[in-house]
Amino acid sequence: MTREAPDPRDPAAASVRPVTTGPADDRSPALLGTALLERMLEEMIAARVASRRLWNLQRQGRIPLAVPIDGQEAVTVGAVHALDPSVDWVLPQYREPIALRPYGEDTLERAILYLLGHPEGGHHPAPTRVFPHQISLATQIVHAVGVAWGLQLRGEPGVALVFFGDGSTSEGDFAEAANLAGVLRAPVIFVCPNNQWAISTPLRSQTAAASIADKAVAFGFPGVVVDGMDAAAVHEAVAAARARAVAGDGPTLIEAACYRFGAHTSSDDPTRYVPPEELAAARERDPLLVLRHRLEALGRWDDARPQAAEDDALVRFDAAYERAVARPTDPLAMFDHVFAEPTPRQRRQRAELAARLRTETP
Amino acid sequence: MTREAPDPRDPAAASVRPVTTGPADDRSPALLGTALLERMLEEMIAARVASRRLWNLQRQGRIPLAVPIDGQEAVTVGAVHALDPSVDWVLPQYREPIALRPYGEDTLERAILYLLGHPEGGHHPAPTRVFPHQISLATQIVHAVGVAWGLQLRGEPGVALVFFGDGSTSEGDFAEAANLAGVLRAPVIFVCPNNQWAISTPLRSQTAAASIADKAVAFGFPGVVVDGMDAAAVHEAVAAARARAVAGDGPTLIEAACYRFGAHTSSDDPTRYVPPEELAAARERDPLLVLRHRLEALGRWDDARPQAAEDDALVRFDAAYERAVARPTDPLAMFDHVFAEPTPRQRRQRAELAARLRTETP
Amino acid sequence: MVEAIREALHQEMERDDRVVVYGEDVAVNGGVFRATDGLLERFGPRRVVDMPISEAAIVGTTVGLAATGMAPVCEIQFLGFAHQAMHQLAGQVARLRYRSWGRFDAPITIRAPFGGGVRTPELHSDEIVGHFAAIPGLKVAVPATAADAKGLLTAAIRSPDPVLVCEPLRGYRLVRDDVPDGEHVVPLGQARRAREGDDVLIVAWSFMVELACRAADELAAEGIRASVLDLRTLVPLDVEAIVAGVERCGRVVVVQEAAETMGFASEVIATINDECLWSLEAPVVRVSGYDVPYPVGMLEDLYVPDVARIVAAVRRALEA
């Protein structure tokens, strides 16, 4: 699963100065292997399909909230493909969970369960090394440092990779987590899909820093900017960061510059604030197109591919959705997962609820 | 009061790259005026005297806690002398309050009151632009940004200057405050007396950043390192930062490198962790000596001066201490400063306490 | 209700130029619930400000703004995220006057929506108002009606004390009562009798008042006359109104969306114990969420009190 890009521009070499890698050059991605590029494209298409399906399901009133990934598929897919799911942990924010196929087909069903408001949405059964969605911004960055520290203490080989938005970097938790990771030289990779927006707040209102990657200077480890529209570039940066982490050289902050193509969530109206020209310009570098062009340049483009991938994605999504809606819930289990054993008071409350359920649903 | 150092190496010119000013060169401090250097030395001596007196009073059981300033006198005194007390606010941590003479002789009494556990210790009567001591680390940095923003909104000319320790920069509040200040371009000066320790924790366990000043990169404004043992260098850096702030160019982070000569507080035993050689080396650059050497170089040194300054400081301290211990307290006032008007429940509690006071102290 | 909030903000910004409004997405977007819509256009970008996502800074800057003579009105997008600012709220904002022993006034208002039953994601629904009522130095308003949302917010903004105004997000669109035009101030600390009756007293706040009233209406059909007391503010607590209600009815139900343990209902019961225990003809009945973290959408309706549970609780109180 893990392929380290040969000859990465080693961020370590840059000490604590941020390194900017522009749109990845045309040489290295070829080295990634076209099979990998093809697989990433398939998964990005699948993520886009899932995102759109979920949007429609929300509009039909079948799920309460949709959280589109559109525009950031390359960040999630590119990053996750640079990991080894058997040892590396992923801590998503809330857009990534539909695009974690290397962590198992089951992850898609969990993502749908979560959006349905099903209690098992946060449960990735062991040994899947994926954390639940995170809603409380930036808190998961701290958890990732804990995971990385745990791996370090146990002498296990993996790393923790955490996703968080540009807006989340303003939270104190980001700074506390990153600072601690620097001190511990913890094997953690901080991946910020900089989609330029935090709901309606543009990056310039979020920070005066020259870039998100620059913030790594405050914590004593490398920060890099990559083209988040290019899955190959993201993959390369994450692979390099992973190599650093595994070698004991500590964390890396990766700013993956992308753009939020759609609404923040289904509750949001982006026409109130997103400049249409800016959006249109960003869409010209749609990550699906960028990867397509790479494959064309390699002579590996097949016009039938996208349609086939979409068809496959739809089948997979619908199957996952059907499984998700069919999954039963046991309301009383609410009391079973708070503590290992319910307290006496919880047992009393559980009995009350059980009685209500008996009378209300005869 | 405010003297801007002519031709400061403008931190603005460096954009967001940290500028390191080593021990200030021998040219600029002369330009500060020897009268100012003399006054600063006097106040630094007075601070050292007050600090030692308080230490002894604590050892005698007359005050509950002493918090020595020894080693960081130049940072507080140098910084405060670059301000205009009629418009600029100071937000101290807990070591500075005994060294704020430009903000009025009364500040010393308030500092003593605070250490005595007297409720008026946090009350600097208007128009003194000084905030109460801060114990909850880094919270005052956020307040300073609020003050600076308030001045900006009201179109008033001042700035906010906030002191906080090296350890405090690991708190989320530091990052949130600094980031917001960058966005608002607020007229705030962040002064970090880097005394190398946070209780027993050395800077290297606190952060992997190359310097505290470097952290400014994360927030998009200049960070500078100055020799915190040299009041003239501190003064110069703060004056430059103030000029920037007043000109609307936003915040500056100043790391003033110094050393904690004594214990963290009277509850601490630094022999458990401070390497004696390191301490001895730091003491060679005692800020009182550094300023003395400057004055000698200028031919303005008078061997009688330190003794006279100490005598004067003792008289002032003892007077302030006498006033402080003589200041009455009204326990019932506990209920008067929570809300503008006590709530009914507080009135009931106040009556209960009044009754207790009547029976307990006949 | 959300219009009433907007109106209060407009009026107070108009009236007092010390008032600034800020928070996440409050300016350009007009707030995720549109509570601050139109303010940016009317009052400009100096007085209506989109903040970086940093709740401790949002809450903590109020201290500095107040010290320089401003009257900050900030928003925490969802009350659950006020925990990110707990140290600034409890340790600093609520103590500004106290720490300075009267030097500084604290005309600080913090608005935040909360409340369940509308399928929001985690931490958006949690009723944790009791966590803030536990902070000495902080006033806590919990309006139930649109008129009160306006009147209590106006009082909060004008108050020289810090006030946390917890707004029922379920009520933003759903609750639509008549709102007085123009200036409307509801003093902090006076409960409201939302329904009159002598058989049982239902104490509630925020959206639970709406449900308590529906329960009262349902019970009225059977000839049971329930009083509903809307506390309006938890701090200051209108102890007199509670005592009067207990003395009148003898039987009491307290309804809260909070988890049972340490929800504000406990303080109501402790207050009854202190003031008028012997007026009780039956133990007070608590209707609460359960002692579990607020559950996900598919389970939340079982957790949040509903009319049926309130009615059942009234019956228990009457039968005991």
Add this chain to the structure above:
Amino acid sequence: MVEAIREALHQEMERDDRVVVYGEDVAVNGGVFRATDGLLERFGPRRVVDMPISEAAIVGTTVGLAATGMAPVCEIQFLGFAHQAMHQLAGQVARLRYRSWGRFDAPITIRAPFGGGVRTPELHSDEIVGHFAAIPGLKVAVPATAADAKGLLTAAIRSPDPVLVCEPLRGYRLVRDDVPDGEHVVPLGQARRAREGDDVLIVAWSFMVELACRAADELAAEGIRASVLDLRTLVPLDVEAIVAGVERCGRVVVVQEAAETMGFASEVIATINDECLWSLEAPVVRVSGYDVPYPVGMLEDLYVPDVARIVAAVRRALEA
């Protein structure tokens, strides 16, 4: 008491290599109260770690450590600063098992001292244990004796649930009872009868138990036999022990260092209301701090309950 805590930490680190101890100044300095003294020397710098001053990171990393199979034991230097980590504690640590619907165990222990009467600076003294007892998913231990400090801490470390152990800093040196050698586990959720008597029940926790016992001794001289019930843990609450005490005595005093409003005493009273109201022969009397921020050193002795106030409260309970 502090030796007992140290002993528990030593024994548990010895017993279970998943245990790591970290916090501000816990390693080289052995803790500002020496509670962790000697651990660094014995277990080395990987398992005993000085942390940057960042409470949210200290508390929040426990989530990740637990997920990878470690059993973190961290220290918040003073409980008042746990507010800096409130969002991690309430929103994350307490919900690790719940959010993952049982995937992750949470063998997490957080230690923090608190308590007044010893002239510490602001926020070092505040009794805010009720703020944490309000968090569903968090257990809260409040030992009063040295033996319990050891036994409850041991239980906390071995528990698969997150436990906040609030230690009475006034008791660290002052409280010196016999501590069992070797393994000593006090189960979470079982109150302790610290004094036996049938006339009045005094409910207390942490250092207030010591004062309650002194009050009981004073009252005994007058022939008044007071029970003292040491709750030991607020969550889980030993409801049975409270009910038994109320039924035995009929008259009850609850003592807490917290401010009156929303201190944990309110929950005790609400519990009595629920379970055994008619066993009361008088209203429960609360002895509390006042509804003001914890005051500075010169005033604190008027704020924190003392023996005289407890004795007076007992008289009120007996006379009512």
